[in-house]
Amino acid sequence: MITLNNIHVTFAPGAITEKKALQGVNLRIQEGEFVTVIGSNGAGKSTFLNAIAGEVLPSQGSICVDDKDVSKLPTHARADLVARVFQDPLAGTCADLTIAENMALALQRGKRRGLSWALKHNTRDLFYQTLKKLDLGLEDRLDTLMSLLSGGQRQAVSLLMATLSPLKILLLDEHTSALDPKTGAYVMELSQKIITEKQLTALMVTHSLHQALHYGTRTIMLHEGKIIYDVSGPERASLTAQDLLKQFGRSIDDDRLLLQGG
Numbered sequence: 400m401i402t403l404n405n406i407h408v409t410f411a412p413g414a415i416t417e418k419k420a421l422q423g424v425n426l427r428i429q430e431g432e433f434v435t436v437i438g439s440n441g442a443g444k445s446t447f448l449n450a451i452a453g454e455v456l457p458s459q460g461s462i463c464v465d466d467k468d469v470s471k472l473p474t475h476a477r478a479d480l481v482a483r484v485f486q487d488p489l490a491g492t493c494a495d496l497t498i499a500e501n502m503a504l505a506l507q508r509g510k511r512r513g514l515s516w517a518l519k520h521n522t523r524d525l526f527y528q529t530l531k532k533l534d535l536g537l538e539d540r541l542d543t544l545m546s547l548l549s550g551g552q553r554q555a556v557s558l559l560m561a562t563l564s565p566l567k568i569l570l571l572d573e574h575t576s577a578l579d580p581k582t583g584a585y586v587m588e589l590s591q592k593i594i595t596e597k598q599l600t601a602l603m604v605t606h607s608l609h610q611a612l613h614y615g616t617r618t619i620m621l622h623e624g625k626i627i628y629d630v631s632g633p634e635r636a637s638l639t640a641q642d643l644l645k646q647f648g649r650s651i652d653d654d655r656l657l658l659q660g661g
Protein backbone atom coordinates (compact mmCIF):
# COMPACT_ATOMS: atom_id res chain seq x y z
CA MET A 400 0.00 0.00 0.00
CA ILE A 401 1.17 3.54 -0.77
CA THR A 402 0.17 6.21 1.73
CA LEU A 403 0.64 9.88 0.93
CA ASN A 404 -0.01 12.00 3.95
CA ASN A 405 -0.39 15.77 3.50
CA ILE A 406 2.23 16.04 0.74
CA HIS A 407 3.42 19.54 -0.13
CA VAL A 408 5.99 20.30 -2.82
CA THR A 409 7.06 23.91 -3.31
CA PHE A 410 9.55 24.94 -5.97
CA ALA A 411 11.78 27.96 -5.33
CA PRO A 412 10.30 28.60 -1.86
CA GLY A 413 10.44 32.24 -0.81
CA ALA A 414 11.48 33.42 -4.27
CA ILE A 415 9.34 35.55 -6.53
CA THR A 416 8.99 32.46 -8.75
CA GLU A 417 7.75 30.30 -5.86
CA LYS A 418 5.41 27.58 -7.09
CA LYS A 419 3.30 25.40 -4.83
CA ALA A 420 3.07 22.35 -7.10
CA LEU A 421 1.45 20.03 -4.55
CA GLN A 422 -0.64 21.42 -1.73
CA GLY A 423 -1.66 18.84 0.86
CA VAL A 424 -2.15 15.65 -1.16
CA ASN A 425 -3.64 12.81 0.87
CA LEU A 426 -4.07 9.44 -0.78
CA ARG A 427 -4.07 5.78 0.13
CA ILE A 428 -3.47 3.36 -2.74
CA GLN A 429 -4.06 -0.32 -2.05
CA GLU A 430 -1.76 -3.00 -3.41
CA GLY A 431 -2.77 -3.93 -6.97
CA GLU A 432 -4.69 -0.72 -7.64
CA PHE A 433 -4.10 0.94 -11.01
CA VAL A 434 -4.73 4.65 -10.62
CA THR A 435 -5.07 6.91 -13.64
CA VAL A 436 -4.17 10.56 -13.03
CA ILE A 437 -5.70 13.42 -14.98
CA GLY A 438 -5.69 17.20 -14.70
CA SER A 439 -4.91 20.25 -16.78
CA ASN A 440 -1.45 21.58 -17.64
CA GLY A 441 0.49 22.50 -14.53
CA ALA A 442 -1.98 20.73 -12.20
CA GLY A 443 0.90 18.87 -10.51
CA LYS A 444 0.61 15.43 -12.15
CA SER A 445 4.31 14.95 -12.95
CA THR A 446 5.33 16.40 -9.59
CA PHE A 447 3.00 13.88 -7.96
CA LEU A 448 4.73 10.98 -9.76
CA ASN A 449 8.14 12.58 -9.08
CA ALA A 450 7.34 12.66 -5.37
CA ILE A 451 6.50 8.94 -5.38
CA ALA A 452 9.63 8.16 -7.43
CA GLY A 453 11.82 10.25 -5.10
CA GLU A 454 12.85 12.73 -7.78
CA VAL A 455 11.45 15.55 -5.69
CA LEU A 456 11.33 15.33 -1.94
CA PRO A 457 8.23 16.78 -0.26
CA SER A 458 8.74 19.94 1.79
CA GLN A 459 6.04 18.66 4.12
CA GLY A 460 4.20 15.40 4.68
CA SER A 461 5.14 11.75 4.35
CA ILE A 462 5.09 8.96 1.79
CA CYS A 463 5.03 5.37 2.99
CA VAL A 464 5.21 2.18 0.96
CA ASP A 465 3.70 -0.50 3.17
CA ASP A 466 5.27 0.28 6.54
CA LYS A 467 8.40 1.91 5.14
CA ASP A 468 8.64 5.69 5.26
CA VAL A 469 10.34 6.60 1.96
CA SER A 470 9.74 10.37 2.21
CA LYS A 471 13.42 11.24 2.43
CA LEU A 472 14.81 8.50 0.18
CA PRO A 473 16.21 9.66 -3.17
CA THR A 474 15.29 7.86 -6.42
CA HIS A 475 18.17 5.35 -6.38
CA ALA A 476 17.27 4.26 -2.86
CA ARG A 477 13.73 3.46 -4.07
CA ALA A 478 14.88 1.61 -7.18
CA ASP A 479 13.90 -1.77 -5.77
CA LEU A 480 10.36 -0.48 -5.17
CA VAL A 481 9.53 1.95 -7.97
CA ALA A 482 10.10 1.97 -11.74
CA ARG A 483 8.95 4.46 -14.30
CA VAL A 484 8.24 4.76 -18.01
CA PHE A 485 8.41 8.25 -19.47
CA GLN A 486 6.58 10.06 -22.27
CA ASP A 487 9.66 10.22 -24.47
CA PRO A 488 10.56 6.76 -25.84
CA LEU A 489 14.19 7.97 -25.89
CA ALA A 490 14.21 8.75 -22.17
CA GLY A 491 14.03 5.27 -20.67
CA THR A 492 16.64 3.50 -22.77
CA CYS A 493 20.22 4.04 -23.93
CA ALA A 494 20.29 4.58 -27.69
CA ASP A 495 23.93 3.57 -28.09
CA LEU A 496 23.55 0.24 -26.31
CA THR A 497 21.99 -2.92 -27.71
CA ILE A 498 18.63 -4.30 -26.61
CA ALA A 499 20.44 -6.97 -24.53
CA GLU A 500 22.69 -4.37 -22.87
CA ASN A 501 19.70 -2.18 -22.07
CA MET A 502 17.86 -5.11 -20.56
CA ALA A 503 20.96 -6.11 -18.59
CA LEU A 504 21.08 -2.60 -17.13
CA ALA A 505 17.42 -2.91 -16.19
CA LEU A 506 18.04 -6.27 -14.58
CA GLN A 507 20.65 -4.85 -12.25
CA ARG A 508 18.48 -1.91 -11.16
CA GLY A 509 18.62 -1.60 -7.40
CA LYS A 510 21.33 -4.32 -7.19
CA ARG A 511 25.07 -4.06 -6.70
CA ARG A 512 26.12 -6.53 -9.38
CA GLY A 513 27.71 -5.09 -12.53
CA LEU A 514 26.55 -5.06 -16.13
CA SER A 515 28.92 -7.87 -17.15
CA TRP A 516 27.32 -10.14 -14.54
CA ALA A 517 23.89 -9.39 -15.89
CA LEU A 518 25.05 -10.12 -19.45
CA LYS A 519 26.82 -13.36 -18.57
CA HIS A 520 24.51 -15.35 -16.37
CA ASN A 521 22.04 -17.02 -18.72
CA THR A 522 20.26 -13.74 -18.98
CA ARG A 523 20.16 -13.76 -22.78
CA ASP A 524 17.68 -16.58 -22.56
CA LEU A 525 15.61 -14.57 -20.08
CA PHE A 526 15.73 -11.54 -22.41
CA TYR A 527 14.80 -13.74 -25.39
CA GLN A 528 11.78 -15.24 -23.60
CA THR A 529 10.66 -11.85 -22.24
CA LEU A 530 10.89 -10.13 -25.63
CA LYS A 531 9.16 -13.03 -27.38
CA LYS A 532 5.98 -12.18 -25.44
CA LEU A 533 5.81 -8.85 -27.27
CA ASP A 534 5.34 -10.63 -30.58
CA LEU A 535 7.34 -7.93 -32.36
CA GLY A 536 10.23 -10.18 -33.41
CA LEU A 537 12.62 -8.29 -31.12
CA GLU A 538 13.79 -11.52 -29.46
CA ASP A 539 15.87 -12.17 -32.57
CA ARG A 540 17.42 -8.70 -32.44
CA LEU A 541 19.08 -8.80 -29.01
CA ASP A 542 22.27 -7.30 -30.44
CA THR A 543 20.52 -4.52 -32.33
CA LEU A 544 21.22 -0.99 -31.15
CA MET A 545 18.27 0.56 -29.34
CA SER A 546 18.55 3.61 -31.61
CA LEU A 547 17.43 1.48 -34.57
CA LEU A 548 14.04 0.67 -33.04
CA SER A 549 10.84 2.62 -33.70
CA GLY A 550 9.28 4.74 -30.94
CA GLY A 551 6.64 2.10 -30.22
CA GLN A 552 9.20 -0.72 -30.11
CA ARG A 553 11.37 1.32 -27.74
CA GLN A 554 8.42 2.09 -25.49
CA ALA A 555 7.44 -1.60 -25.40
CA VAL A 556 11.02 -2.52 -24.45
CA SER A 557 11.04 0.31 -21.85
CA LEU A 558 7.98 -1.25 -20.24
CA LEU A 559 9.62 -4.67 -20.13
CA MET A 560 12.79 -3.12 -18.73
CA ALA A 561 10.90 -1.24 -16.03
CA THR A 562 9.29 -4.45 -14.86
CA LEU A 563 12.19 -6.90 -15.34
CA SER A 564 13.49 -6.62 -11.78
CA PRO A 565 11.12 -7.17 -8.86
CA LEU A 566 9.22 -3.99 -8.03
CA LYS A 567 6.05 -2.86 -6.31
CA ILE A 568 5.08 0.37 -8.02
CA LEU A 569 5.01 1.19 -11.72
CA LEU A 570 4.74 4.84 -12.74
CA LEU A 571 3.63 5.62 -16.28
CA ASP A 572 4.04 9.27 -17.22
CA GLU A 573 2.05 9.89 -20.43
CA HIS A 574 3.98 6.94 -21.81
CA THR A 575 1.81 6.52 -24.93
CA SER A 576 1.28 10.16 -25.84
CA ALA A 577 4.24 10.36 -28.23
CA LEU A 578 3.05 7.30 -30.18
CA ASP A 579 0.58 7.04 -33.04
CA PRO A 580 -2.90 5.86 -31.92
CA LYS A 581 -2.44 2.23 -33.03
CA THR A 582 0.98 1.83 -31.41
CA GLY A 583 -0.25 3.72 -28.34
CA ALA A 584 -3.14 1.27 -27.98
CA TYR A 585 -0.72 -1.67 -28.28
CA VAL A 586 1.59 -0.26 -25.59
CA MET A 587 -1.43 0.51 -23.38
CA GLU A 588 -2.77 -3.05 -23.65
CA LEU A 589 0.73 -4.35 -22.90
CA SER A 590 0.93 -2.09 -19.83
CA GLN A 591 -2.39 -3.33 -18.49
CA LYS A 592 -1.31 -6.96 -19.09
CA ILE A 593 2.03 -6.54 -17.28
CA ILE A 594 0.40 -4.71 -14.36
CA THR A 595 -2.18 -7.47 -13.94
CA GLU A 596 0.27 -10.35 -14.43
CA LYS A 597 2.86 -8.96 -12.01
CA GLN A 598 0.19 -7.69 -9.60
CA LEU A 599 1.75 -4.24 -9.55
CA THR A 600 0.43 -1.10 -8.00
CA ALA A 601 0.43 1.43 -10.84
CA LEU A 602 -0.13 5.12 -11.44
CA MET A 603 -0.52 6.50 -14.93
CA VAL A 604 -0.66 10.15 -15.95
CA THR A 605 -2.64 10.64 -19.13
CA HIS A 606 -4.10 13.50 -21.12
CA SER A 607 -6.77 11.22 -22.57
CA LEU A 608 -9.97 11.11 -20.52
CA HIS A 609 -11.02 8.04 -22.47
CA GLN A 610 -7.77 6.24 -21.59
CA ALA A 611 -8.10 7.37 -17.96
CA LEU A 612 -11.51 5.75 -17.62
CA HIS A 613 -10.94 2.74 -19.87
CA TYR A 614 -7.81 1.46 -18.14
CA GLY A 615 -7.05 0.97 -14.47
CA THR A 616 -9.26 0.66 -11.43
CA ARG A 617 -9.39 4.20 -10.08
CA THR A 618 -9.10 7.73 -11.43
CA ILE A 619 -7.97 10.86 -9.62
CA MET A 620 -8.05 14.42 -10.88
CA LEU A 621 -5.49 16.98 -9.77
CA HIS A 622 -6.12 20.70 -9.92
CA GLU A 623 -3.72 23.35 -8.63
CA GLY A 624 -1.78 20.75 -6.67
CA LYS A 625 -4.79 19.20 -4.95
CA ILE A 626 -6.86 16.10 -5.58
CA ILE A 627 -10.31 17.38 -6.52
CA TYR A 628 -11.85 14.09 -7.63
CA ASP A 629 -11.27 10.45 -6.77
CA VAL A 630 -13.46 7.78 -8.31
CA SER A 631 -13.46 3.98 -8.47
CA GLY A 632 -15.83 1.01 -8.47
CA PRO A 633 -19.30 1.12 -10.04
CA GLU A 634 -19.40 4.94 -10.13
CA ARG A 635 -16.27 4.97 -12.28
CA ALA A 636 -17.50 2.08 -14.43
CA SER A 637 -20.54 4.08 -15.49
CA LEU A 638 -18.63 7.33 -16.03
CA THR A 639 -17.90 8.70 -19.51
CA ALA A 640 -15.36 11.26 -20.66
CA GLN A 641 -18.30 13.57 -21.43
CA ASP A 642 -19.49 13.26 -17.79
CA LEU A 643 -16.04 14.35 -16.61
CA LEU A 644 -16.02 17.27 -19.02
CA LYS A 645 -19.49 18.32 -17.90
CA GLN A 646 -18.54 18.15 -14.23
CA PHE A 647 -15.01 19.52 -14.39
CA GLY A 648 -14.87 21.44 -17.66
CA ARG A 649 -13.80 24.59 -15.88
CA SER A 650 -10.85 22.83 -14.21
CA ILE A 651 -9.83 21.18 -17.45
CA ASP A 652 -8.47 24.11 -19.40
CA ASP A 653 -6.23 21.82 -21.36
CA ASP A 654 -6.71 21.53 -25.10
CA ARG A 655 -5.26 18.03 -25.22
CA LEU A 656 -7.71 16.77 -22.58
CA LEU A 657 -10.62 18.46 -24.29
CA LEU A 658 -9.66 17.24 -27.74
CA GLN A 659 -9.17 13.67 -26.56
CA GLY A 660 -12.15 13.81 -24.24
CA GLY A 661 -14.43 11.62 -26.27
Ligand SMILES: Nc1ncnc2c1ncn2[C@@H]1O[C@H](COP(=O)(O)OP(=O)(O)OP(=O)(O)O)[C@@H](O)[C@H]1O
Binds near residue numbers: 411439442443446
Ligand atom coordinates in the same frame (compact mmCIF):
# COMPACT_ATOMS: atom_id res chain seq x y z
N1 LIG B 1 11.57 21.92 -11.23
C1 LIG B 1 10.62 22.86 -11.19
N2 LIG B 1 10.93 24.12 -10.81
C2 LIG B 1 9.99 25.09 -10.74
N3 LIG B 1 8.68 24.89 -11.03
C3 LIG B 1 8.32 23.66 -11.40
C4 LIG B 1 9.25 22.58 -11.51
N4 LIG B 1 8.60 21.47 -11.90
C5 LIG B 1 7.31 21.83 -12.05
N5 LIG B 1 7.13 23.13 -11.75
C6 LIG B 1 5.86 23.87 -11.76
O1 LIG B 1 4.98 23.19 -10.88
C7 LIG B 1 3.66 23.15 -11.45
C8 LIG B 1 3.21 21.71 -11.61
O2 LIG B 1 4.00 21.13 -12.63
P1 LIG B 1 3.80 19.64 -13.15
O3 LIG B 1 4.83 19.40 -14.19
O4 LIG B 1 3.76 18.72 -12.00
O5 LIG B 1 2.35 19.73 -13.80
P2 LIG B 1 1.63 18.70 -14.77
O6 LIG B 1 0.25 18.54 -14.25
O7 LIG B 1 2.44 17.47 -14.93
O8 LIG B 1 1.59 19.52 -16.12
P3 LIG B 1 1.65 19.05 -17.66
O9 LIG B 1 0.38 18.33 -17.95
O10 LIG B 1 1.76 20.32 -18.39
O11 LIG B 1 2.86 18.18 -17.81
C9 LIG B 1 3.73 23.91 -12.76
O12 LIG B 1 3.34 25.26 -12.53
C10 LIG B 1 5.20 23.86 -13.13
O13 LIG B 1 5.58 24.97 -13.90
